[in-house]
Amino acid sequence: MAAFTWPDTLRPQSQTLRCHYNNFAWTSALSNAQQIYGFAGAYWECEIQFDVLSAEQERELTSLLGRLGGMAGTCLIPDFVRRRAKKDLGNVQVSNGKAQSQQLGIKGLPSNKDVFKRGDYVSVNGELFEILEDIRSGNNGTATLPINRRIRANIAAGQPVEYYRPVCEMRCTSDVYDLQRKPVISSLTIGFREAF
Secondary structure: OOEEOOOOOOOOEEEEEEEEEEEEEOOOOOOOOOEEEEEEEEEEEEEEEEEEEEEEHHHHHHHHHHOOOOOOEEEEEEOOOOOOOOOOOOOOEEEEOOOOOOEEEEEEOOOOOEEOOOOOEEEOOOOEEEEOOOOEOOOOOOOEEEOOOOOOOOOOOOOOEEOOOOOEEEEEOOOOOOOOOOOOEEEEEEEEEEOO
8 A cells, every 4th residue: 555645734733753773782780881782773753743623634634544544554754844945956866875874875966056954854765864964966966965874775776865845654653543622623642653
């Protein structure tokens, strides 16, 4: 089943976005010294809170949750706060995206231009990455993005890079949602976890 796109008409009052890293810590019982081992498998998790839903928004949200069918379906969730002002970079594509790498090569950028700021997001095929440094494109319109987590699987060259409205493919963390209803408004908090 294809992932549903989050409707633009549903804007939450708050969103918590977390990246869970896959680390293992071992602490010595004798000296309390620690050893930390990092592994692949980091994933995004988010919580979306709607404090004031009109009757129409409530219907749209609960019908979306019904289409998701609890944890079975997936939805493309954006960051509702950290958004790019305009779609100004053109047709950006992957040039190099090797599995387990924390760098993503991209092409199709305007030449010699500041293109990303640290903390910007990009996504490829529903996999969300945070850029760790300010990026300026090269003479040939390419750049290498240092990203916050390892690439899960090889990304084919030529795949489109979403920079204007990057999304993460997620599924609900529970099969149950609690809609609090009052005579005029409703409220709801939904948890999501990256789907892979």
